Each structure stands twice: as C-alpha cells, then as structure tokens.
Amino acid sequence: QVQLVESGGGPVQAGGSLSLSCAASGRTFANYRMGWFRQAPGKEREFVAAIIWAGGGTLYANSVKGRFTISRDNAENTVYLQMNSLKPEDTAVYYCAAQRLGTGRAYGRDSAYDYWGQGTQVTVSS
Helix, strand or coil: CCEEEEECCEEEECCCCEEEEEEEECCCCCCEEEEEEEECCCCCCEEEEEEECCCCCEEECCCCCCCEEEEEECCCCEEEEEECCCCHHHCEEEEEEEEECCCCCCCCCHHHCCEECCCEEEEEEC
16 A cells, blocks of 8 residues: 655744655655645645656756755655745645656646645745
8 A cells, every 4th residue: 555654844934944754655666756746725736846766857846946855765765855945935735746657647737646645734934
C-alpha cells in the first residue's frame, strides 16, 4: 500500500523558513515524479514544485521560484521542500503527490497524480 506522509508544517512569521518532508513507502518510486501542491482556503489546489525521482530534474511554479527548493533523498525515500522568504500568501495546506512517468500527463495538474498525502498546514503571519 502506497503511503505519502507529510510533516514539517506549522506557523512561521513572514520572511522565515520551513522545511517540509514527504516520507514515501509502499512501492519503488524510481519511475515517478514527486510533486508538492498547496491549497489555500477558498482556492483551488495549485502546483508548487516537482522533482523526477531518478534523475533529479526540478520544476517550480513562478510564485515560488528562487524561494523554494525541492529535493529528494533516495536512501531515506523522502522528498523535501525547503521554503525560504515565506510570505503570508504562502499560507496553505501543502500536499505531497506522486505521478507515474511515461504517461504524457502534465506535471502541474493535480488530477495527473496517482498518489497523495494527507497534507500539512503552513501558516505565515505578517
């Protein structure tokens, strides 16, 4: 059974940093893209960042480029999202997701992902 478990969320002041983790288990993710999405109250879930598990290629939303960094640790089967220079508009529930590669699906569309975590709340105060 595939499980994605996020952790590391919490309250932080604007300008601060947080590091989110996503522990993946239940299968081999070598042929997967791992993504982070977020959903703010009253808004649709949006793409934040993604990484190819095997090759390490990364993608970012324009709103977080230069502030957030996605990475993975193969030995720990964990994906990270380092968030710096946080802004109040970064407040959201952050979700980890996994997408099987080779199907031609878009990386930025949440419906294109196969597995999801339960989410972790990030609250940035001004």
